[in-house]
Amino acid sequence: MENIKHLGIIMDGNRRWAEKASLQRFKGHDIGAEVFVNTCDWCIKEKIEYLTVYAFSTENWKRTKEEIVHIFKLLEKFFTEKIDLCIERGIKIKVIGERDNLAKKDILIIENAEKQTEICKNLKVQIALSYGGRNEIIRAVKKIAGDVLSTKILIKNIDEDIFEQYLDTAGIPDVDLVIRTGGAENRRLSNFLPWQTVYSELYFSEILWPDFSKDEFDKALTYYHSVPHKAGK
Ligand code: IPE
Numbered sequence: 269m270e271n272i273k274h275l276g277i278i279m280d281g282n283r284r285w286a287e288k289a290s291l292q293r294f295k296g297h298d299i300g301a302e303v304f305v306n307t308c309d310w311c312i313k314e315k316i317e318y319l320t321v322y323a324f325s326t327e328n329w330k331r332t333k334e335e336i337v338h339i340f341k342l343l344e345k346f347f348t349e350k351i352d353l354c355i356e357r358g359i360k361i362k363v364i365g366e367r368d369n370l371a372k373k374d375i376l377i378i379e380n381a382e383k384q385t386e387i388c389k390n391l392k393v394q395i396a397l398s399y400g401g402r403n404e405i406i407r408a409v410k411k412i413a414g415d416v417l418s419t420k421i422l423i424k425n426i427d428e429d430i431f432e433q434y435l436d437t438a439g440i441p442d443v444d445l446v447i448r449t450g451g452a453e454n455r456r457l458s459n460f461l462p463w464q465t466v467y468s469e470l471y472f473s474e475i476l477w478p479d480f481s482k483d484e485f486d487k488a489l490t491y492y493h494s495v496p497h498k499a500g501k
């Protein structure tokens with residue numbers, strides 16, 4: 269049985285969870301952050317090497333200022349308060365996405381978290397923040413164009429392997445399984461890792477992200493192991 273090397277998770281359904289539980293509007297985001305920490309532990313136990321989680325998309329900038337401020341406060345809290353725990357558990361943090369759109373202080377907090385966890389080896393976690401797959405591809409194209417202009421690479425040599433090196437996920441294997449929580453009404457990828465998921469298996473969970481449990485995590489893995497992985501053959 270082939271192990272999952274790279275798991276992607278679209279952590280959706282936080283606001284619906286809060287609404288259902290008649291709690292404050294953004295309470296689901298808060299609980300969701302805790303669930304994310306637990307999920308890292310489950311991945312380590314399963315010997316999954318890479319976990320990429322979708323935390324905030326380029327499209328999510330269209331949300332209300334109130335919600336955006338709340339989400340970024342939560343992220344700041346995570347990047348400062350949970351870093352020691354990440355180091356203790358061997359979790360390496362890398363943030364992917366359009367960094368230019370982030371506040372200066374958030375960029376510094378992120379850089380610090382990345383630096384402090386640089387040598388961690390148990391699980392490599394990519395947090396997709398201000399991330400959109402189309403935006404990632406456009407940024408990659410711009411970088412390649414720059415390298416062509418400076419004759420660092422020749423146009424005729426650009427192939428899939430070279431292009432991959434210009435993506436935010438350079439050097440990371442393609443995603444084996446994507447889990448999207450949040451119910452059957454959202455069977456889509458919403459701009460999550462389009463290059464890296466062309467052959468991923470997809471598991472859509474009815475569970476809203478704050479309720480995501482070890483049991484549901486195991487179900488997704490069981491699903492992955494139950495389907496044949498014969499892409500293109
Ligand atoms: C996903 O949960 C998290 C973010 C986009 C920040 P949502 O906030 O989209 O929650 P629902 O899907 O509206 O319930």
Ligand code: IPE
Pocket residue numbers: 278279280281322323324325327328454456458
């Ligand atoms: C996807 O959820 C993005 C994140 C989980 C961060 P959304 O709620 O933003 O996606 P749509 O709007 O349902 O496509």
Ligand code: MG
Pocket residue numbers: 280281282450
């Ligand atoms: Mg949503």
